[in-house]
Amino acid sequence: MKRFRGIAALLLTCVMIAGAFVACGSKSEENETTSQPTNSETTDQAAEVKDEATAPTDTAKEEVPEVTALSGTLLMSGSTSMEKLANVAAESFMMKYPEVTVSAEFIGSSAGIEALLAGTVAIGNASRNLKDTEVSSGAVENIIAIDGIAVITNSTNTTTNLTKDQLVKIYTGEIVNWNDVGGEDQPVVVVGRESGSGTRGAFEELLAIEDLGKYSNEINSTGGVMAKVASTPGAIGYVSLDVLDDSVLALSLESVEPTVENIKSGSYFLSRPFVMATKGEVSEQNELVKAFFEYLRSEEGKEVISSVGLITVD
DSSP states (O other), X not given: OHHHHHHHHHHHHHHHHHHHHHHHHHHHHHHHHHHSOOHHHHHHHHHHHHHHHHSOOTTTTSOOOOOOOOOEEEEEEEOSTTHHXXXXXXXXXXXXXXXXXXXXXXXXXHHHHHHHHHTSOSEEEESSOOOHXXXXXXXXXXXXXXXXXXXXXXXTOOOOEEOHHHHHXXXXXXXXXXXXXXXXXXXXXXXXXXXXXXXXXXXXXXXXOTTOOOOSEEESSHHHHHHHHHHSTTEEEEEEGGGOOTTEEEOEETTBOOOHHHHHHTOSOOEEEEEEEEESOGGGSOHHHHHHHHHXXXXXXXXXXXXXXXXXXX
């Protein structure tokens, strides 16, 4: 009997110990289950973190101003000497603004300013300073670049340098043979631009020979002067510096060559402004005209001006 009671006590003790282990295991599983988030909870928390990380700041929320597309047609007219500049500037501007059309005609400086004042074009191109009468009529002088005027002769000419006084005497008819200036015994054929040309006006003004010129040929375009001088022995003419090529000889004046560097330094005396005139100030023009001038005065625009051999202005 005593032996049975001992066995019973031992069994009871084992049962109690087993129950304790089971209780501990259940508690551990409960704690484990409580501490581990479900897949749904994990996804929600990650989404919250991502939303916080990607939420726009106050700065990012600020509105960015809309860029208005530039469009329309811009008309300009005037100097034939400015043809290369006008065409290159127009093409580069239209590449920047594909919805814009820039058209230019080349009919001479005075005619271009007349068209501006008549209201048929927005810009009048003049390869000279504006006259007082043009300014008083409402034209505003906007200097876009500086151009040198090159004095050219037929490539067979042996004279390579002239003084200012000699050049004056050639164009006023006092010197009529190249041997009077150290050249061969050959008649001087004086070629120039037509009356009203900006190049002629600037050339005669710089030499102080307005209305005193004695011309064998008066030609109405820069290209025409180049062709005439290139094909005529003994010929002398003047053209914009940027159109020079090997078909003619460019003379030194006062022993100074016609180069951009010499014009910038002021040592070459034949230079003139390239003007894009407006009727009223640029600030009073429409958005297209204002944008065109802003472009020409930008670094990109100045590169365009330099690319055609002209001197930029600040």
